[in-house]
Amino acid sequence: MSEETTTAPLAKRSRSGRTDASRADKTSSTAELSTSTSMQASTWCSTTFGPLLEDSSTHDIVFKTSDGDSVGAHRLIVAAGSPVFRAMLYGNMRESSQKEIDLPTTDTETLNKLLTFLYTGKVDVDSDCIVQLLEGAHYFDIASLVTILVDFFRKSLMVKDIFPILEISIDKSFDWLFELCLEFMYNHAEEVAHDENFRSLSSKVLISFCKSSDLNIRENDLFLAVVEWYKHNQDQVPETVVKIVFQEIRYPLIPTSDLVNVVRPTKMADPGLYTAALEYHLFPDKYEGPQNQIIPRKYQPRYLYKNVTPGFVDVSESPEGLVITRNHHMTRQGYALCLVQVQPTEQRPVHFKIAFKFRSHNGHHVLVTRSYLQYSDSVRNDLYPGEVIGGIDLAKQWECECVGTVSIRGESVVTTIGDVSKVTPIENEIYLCLHMYEPNAEIRFSFL
Structure with a gap:
């Protein structure tokens, strides 16, 4: 997983130090100015305090990490960002009188990331360090960092990452x-x-x-x-x-x-x-x-699709499925094509529903097929970037709704709509190709 840098948002505060919610009725231009000012303040804090972390001549505390390294910092800054550090450095704990403090459960890389966040409000995080950072943020009670990491966890991790993290949690x-x-x-x-x-x-x-x-x-x-x-x-x-x-x-x-x-x-x-x-x-x-x-599960299909001709077609997701629209403003001839990946097995076919309508009655049709061959860059044609192999023609109608099935039969994939079937060889990935010629057309596609 690629590394991601996230930044903690800065809350607007009044002169009394409390979050100021009384200015919500200001004009949008004022809100934009406040956002810009907040961003400038965040940048100023990062560029001002960030270099201090690297300036060992100003450090007044040294942390000894679990892997034997020493990391310098400033008491006041780390105490301001962590209640645990504050109690450790300014409370009644024995560490308050020490210039070197042992952190036997925190490694150097994790501590550096935690300190960077306390100094700059930024953190570099990926799937390899998320557990250690979450553990450190929880241990030192850095609430804003916990929020950022949990949000990253929920939105950015991939399925392959979750199993080793689950084992660590256990x-x-x-x-x-x-x-x-x-x-x-x-x-x-x-x-x-x-x-x-x-x-x-x-x-x-x-x-x-x-x-x-x-x-x-x-x-x-x-x-x-x-x-x-x-x-x-x-x-x-x-x-x-x-x-x-x-x-x-x-x-x-x-x-x-x-x-x-x-x-x-x-x-x-x-x-x-x-x-x-x-x-x-x-x-x-x-x-x-x-x-x-x-009791129903909260099942919502996750559509894996590719818009092959983005200049010709718009694709959006709705609670009912995919909405594929052929752009009405296109004047050049050519097809619009969207690929929807399906994953049938021999025991379980994939059932789907397709509905389409056109606003005119000129030579229109929709192809639902299983195989799509994309041209190489050397023979790329902007109007026809690939070739549809095999398919079921749903032409001759300006409005239609039907159901279909994609199933595995031996070494072949069978696509069926109504009483019409097409058989094609199994490939690494199986797609339904929604193939539209007519401008002002709309397709609604959903799994059943």
Whole structure:
């Protein structure tokens, strides 16, 4: 993960030292001026106090780190930014009378980053140092840094980073970090469940994961991920624990066809819950199974898409799915193309819905296909940057709504819309290509 520099915002304060909220009714120009002034003040603080950290001739305190190095600083500055340092340097602790203070739990790199933040309000953070920085910020009670790091954790980490951090939180009994990891895993549950490291989760963590209603994942995918976890751990995990894990799957949330064709053949579902789920689909008003089984997950599909022709098409996300609009102002002929990545398996096809409409009745059509070959730079054509291979033509209509499926069959991928299917070879990545010729066209695409 690339390194990121973040800056703590400066609060506006009145002459009394309190945050000034009384100027909210000023004009926008005043607000802009205040923001500019605040940014200038932040820059001034950084350029003024930052060099002091490097000026050893002005240091009046030395910290001894866990790896044996010495790091100089200024008592007043570090005390102002950390209640723990303040108590250590100006309180009744023995360190208040010492010029050298041992920090046996803090390494040099982490301390330097913490001090840089206290002096400048800036911190360089990446996935390799996030745990140490969070630990240090918590230990020294640097609240503003904790806020920045937690925000970075939630927004910037990748799924591959979360598993080693989760192990650290468990090994060191960092409950606060463990909860952060679970929150991240809930929000990225679909990607987490597809990661090979998911199979190595402890049964305790897996049960906590499956219990949550905040999981952003389809129940079908969660069940299959748990089956893979079981296959990987069946020799180490007691059957009583396995039973508890599979009881956390909410079978009524799985479509009937998948219950019969995907869940039943594995023979892993809890028999009573499986039967109750089938009855729920037939007679939902008469369902008598556990109520927690029918609580929906907070599933929202994460769309992985690429706008191939940004000069021709705009793509936006809505709660219902993707909205793809062919720009009305384009005068040159040529297609607009957006790629949506799908991840079917042999056990689980991907179901989708596509709706489109045009504002005119000229030669328009939409292609939904599975394969897209992009031209190299040497033969690039701005109008036609690539070639669509295979596809289903939804032409001859100016407004249409239909459902489709992408499935794996042997060494091929099958794309089906209605009673029309196209078969293409499996490649590394599978895309649906939304291919638009007509200006003033709109496509709405969603997973089912």
